[in-house]
Amino acid sequence: MAAHVPAAYLREPYRTAIETTVAACGDDVHGPWVELVDTVLYPEGGGQPSDRGSVDGRLVTDVQRVAGVVRHVLEAGAACPATNAPVRVELDWARRFDHMQQHTGQHVLTAVAADRFGWQTTAFHLGPETSDIEVAVRELGRDELDALEAAVASELRAAHAVGSTYVDRADLGGRAVRSRGLPEAHSGPVRLVSIGTLDVATCGGTHVANTAEVEALSLLGAERLRGGMRLTWVAGGRVRRRLAEHEARTAALRRALGAADDALLDAMRARGERLAAAERRADELEAEIVRLTAERIALMRDDGARAEPSPDDPPTMLIAHEASASAARLTAIARAVTALRPESVVVVAGGTAPDGRVVIASAATTDDRRMRAVADTLFAVLDGRGGGRNGLYQGSTPSPERLTSAPASLAAAVRVAWLR
Template identity: 45%
Template sequence: MDTIPAYERDPYAATLETRVLRTGAEQGRPFAILEDTILYPEGGGQPADRGTLGGVTVLDVQKREGEIRHFLASPLAEGPALMELDWTRRFDHMQQHTGQHLLTAVAQDRFGWGTTAFHLGAAVCDIEVTAASMSLRDLEVLEEAVAAEIRACRGISARRVSPETYKLEAVRSRGLPEGHTGDIRLVQIAGVDLNTCGGTHLRHTGEIEVLKLLGTEPIRGGTRLFYVAGRRARLRLDAHEKRNAALRALLGAPDEDLAPALQTKLDQLQAAERRVRRLEDDLAEVQATALATRPEALVEAHLEGRDMAFLQKLAKQAVSAAPTKAVFLTSETGGQGLFLLSAGEACALDVPALGKAVAALLGAKGGGSGKTFQGKAPGLAARAEALARLREG
């Protein structure tokens, strides 16, 4: 491979005629070492590129012991091979990464906030800065300042310098990687920033398109600042617009009234849920009285659609009113069978043993101790057999 790989010489190259020099496997994953590559290997906070090599999908690209390994979906033979880059993914990374350089520079120059970390996520990016906190006004000022530099279409260039020249440059950097030797790559945003970086970047700030700050959270004494840039920002806005359109249709309210309209619906739902709970309490009390007054020692009932909480409430009230009785309750809800066996304090029924027997008959999972055993079953087809087993004692 050339001293400078193709992804660095021309980050806009989407195809490359290259050659597979050597193949191997790492932990069962086949990889290829190439003569040259347009696929960026993971590093510096930027994820690895994706693409194809000789028609085979490249799953990952990593630096290992001075070489670049292209991990493949299947083994590939040595020899010439056409490499194709997933350009949409790459350009997204270029927008996010270049946006980070600009955001870091403006945050430092405008507020004195140093950047200590960068993360290019699949959906959202973030930088960690030394600010203990940020106000909403700070974020507004920062975002506007970044937008001004995007509109200025400031040129972006990369060059390599010797360690001696590097010491003479006015570089904004968190420092070189541990053990680094040889030339140092500098990325410059004209009139704004000069930084060490090995990643892929845009030609000018105008290609960032837009950078939107999303929010913050405290971290390690500083602040994590979330953002999206470029096409991600447009896709995010599109998703918000579609979501708002759906909410407008559901709530019958314009955008500015969606939150109040939703709050009204939630208040109404909570009030309805409270009424339902009161009605369920009343129903449980009536049904518990009916169960407690039945003559048999083991009373049973099937209550379609009731949850376990209702079965527990009903059983508790029934055996409290009739301590010498046992209660067997079942329900089917959401395609699942529920059962509960409970005995009063004066009832001699061996609930744990019989509960396990019922669970076995129903093919259920359950448990309990003392006076109550409950469980969930795929269905209640064997309910009659379970009831017969309980009546045997």
């Protein structure tokens, strides 16, 4: 049996490039791929995402373990290097080191949570912005999170050395080893990662050499999940980047609200209250405008009305153009006028050319077949389009001014439509 030789990403996690040889190359639904005799690129696993990098300049977009072999997925369109050809593999080190900081931080967090507080880790996820672990505990408050964070910080400051060894699987049972279980496909020796006297865990990931390199770990929050709690956190450079983002955002808020940090929330709430009061006042004024406009239109005279009207006569036409009225205000005005003058048909246009609107309304008792004929005639006269039913018709017109420029001819057209 050949001696077990782990890949370079495990032997030398700080190594950023390696000269190696192509073992196989191919193409599948994920794109072109290459398998190498050795690699510095970590394949996704154990909660840690895959590395990025390049193979002889070809970008690596994903790294996965396929049937026990590390497969490098290349960018679309990349040409296969020849089998047995020498190639140079380069690692995106900034991304990897960030992952090493998060991953090592997770080991410390999991160990402290379990040994100091009795909260066992059941899951780990390393995300692009934040990471999280799930712990088997019903409820955690901010005070408990603060205590956990302080205990983790103490262990990071202790600058524990981080190392790894391999043991036979058969020897694993007798050891005090933390493990969330080995992958189903696992074969061969088991890798143990130790952190000073703090922790020994089965792990196939990449880690910094000393807990001091984790810099810091900040618990952002906790939420209930699957009967336990999910803790969200950042470690390493992410703590500083996140703090810088928060500072920039807070500075922008200080400028926008004209308040000091400790007065920002009060300043924002006060603005919200002023805004709500202004909106209430605007609603009152809008209702007042609608009422006054409707009263003015309702007082208009219809020159075409006869002294002794018959039931077949067209209704009173009340026509107005309110250039500044919104669509909602036009409808409200039209409804208010029909309440004041239930025998009338109200036509109100709003806006100015070429973006006019028109609302035609009547009391619910008006014959809707005739109303539809009137609305169709008006839309035609105004070059507009629209529709409606039950006494309320709405549409658009490029020339709202035409409604009031020739009232007599308009009234005549409407009368014809009504009597048709």
